[in-house]
Amino acid sequence: MTAPRILLVIGGGIAAYKSLDLIRRLKERGFSVRAILTAGGAQFVTPLSVATLTAERCFQDLFDLTDEHDVGHIRLARDADLVLVAPATADLIAKMANGLANDLASTALIATTAPILLAPAMNPTMWENAATRRNVERLTADGVSFVGPETGPMAERGESGLGRMSEPLDIVAAVERKLHGRREGPLVGLRVLVTSGPTHEPIDPVRVLANRSSGRQGHAIAAAAARAGAEVTLVSGPVSITDPKDVTVVRVETAREMLEAVERSLPADIGVFAAAVADWRTDGAPQKLKKGGGGPPALSLVENPDILATVAGRADRPRLLVGFAAETENVVAHAKEKLARKGCDLIVANDVSPASGVMGGEANTVHLVSADGVESWPAMSKGAVAEELVERFAASLGRPA
The missing domain is CATH 3.40.50.10300 (CoaB-like)
Structure with a gap:
């Protein structure tokens, strides 16, 4: 059987460092992983690290002449069984909720017909902001799924709260449930x-x-x-x-x-x-x-x-x-x-x-x-x-x- 294909979008937050372990965990479980690294994400992890772990080219530029000769952003979007955004920053969530498409990541997200799973990561104040809540509600109504965020210490010294990105193994479990569904329990299908x-x-x-x-x-x-x-x-x-x-x-x-x-x-x-x-x-x-x-x-x-x-x-x-x-x-x-x-x-x-x-x-x-x-x-x-x-x-x- 063909390995399930995951398109991973790495957003621009400090939690991007977890995306490297996330790729490894997905590959261990037989998933094929391609990654889009946003400009913000590239401030925290390198394209070389992402490419090495995925064993695929790391995609970054919407206007790359090599990739876009055959409308590469559409190909990336359509060749995925699931699109995973981790970390999903407040900016990426806002772009998705409002249909913006001004870089490779946001364009692929609006061009895909595959299920989308978001792993939010941001400061608790940003997560609780009224605009973020509205965006999350809109995406939920549109059928987008979420895993997390979790409660815990933040990157900011001495700050803690709801906003930490879920751990890689928890995200992998959510990916498996999204793709394969739950197979047991009296309320399956309800x-x-x-x-x-x-x-x-x-x-x-x-x-x-x-x-x-x-x-x-x-x-x-x-x-x-x-x-x-x-x-x-x-x-x-x-x-x-x-x-x-x-x-x-x-x-x-x-x-x-x-x-x-x-x-x-x-x-x-x-x-x-x-x-x-x-x-x-x-x-x-x-x-x-x-x-x-x-x-x-x-x-x-x-x-x-x-x-x-x-x-x-x-x-x-x-x-x-x-x-x-x-x-x-x-x-x-x-x-x-x-x-x-x-x-x-x-x-x-x-x-x-x-x-x-x-x-x-x-x-x-x-x-x-x-x-x-x-x-x-x-x-x-x-x-x-x-x-x-x-x-x-x-x-x-x-x-x-």
Whole structure:
């Protein structure tokens, strides 16, 4: 059989040094690798190093007379089974999202019909920038896949956060999954949509209405669904925990942004709405509200959209729709009422009163409420809850364990 052909685009970031080991790891697993080295990437690794490891010429110039006599950038784009961008810088991500093509790398990316996998690498502030988030969401909607980024120390001295490029072996595993697909698990072939974390509703430029949700339960469910073979999209509010492996993550801030991201991510076979969405928002003052002699300002609250009920009413409603009920009293009674009112198939209810330690903690005690009755589970870790829930989801859809 012909070796799978990878076109590797090496962007201009310090993480480019990992691309050399990445090439070696891909070659060890039988992949054929060609590489495009951007001008920025060439500031960190040399064309000779890349060419030596790939055993192919290192491609750099869009207007190279030797390569372009037969429209070389089109040939490179079409001769690949997968295009891998590692590191995928903020600049390359922005070019792709906006369809720019002003060098060999960006031209090949817009000319390919092969699957594209990006391994982002940048400073945490750049990764969290609103423009980068919009670009990532647009590319995700266009079918581009991501691996990482990871949390850890940055090149800048003393700085750490979310933005490190995934390690070469993790990227290789993502390449293999993208090309060959998952071959086991009860959710193979299914799409799962999960919401997680809180939403932040601006009061003014520095203050928000929020809650204490850590996102641990929603993220654990997304990770468990991915391990079960599903294609998973995680729509996450602001959290400080690491993204789950093998999951497409869409980051949002507000309830309205979360609803928009959810609707863009449909259709799905299973929808799990674990996010603690703020019920209300304010109009949001354009400047910081200041203390004055007249007492605190009055906040006018507006009800946020009901994401779960909205999805339940759509024509492309997931076959299995799961809501969460975070309560501080009468947990089961409130969950039963929510099940009927929201139009979902299952409610996962839990006690989030301060004494429980659930919100922001590592453990959870849940009650599964459905039309068939109530099932109360013992206290367990949020990871164990996630695994049990995913098994239940698979059984509900008649998938073998």
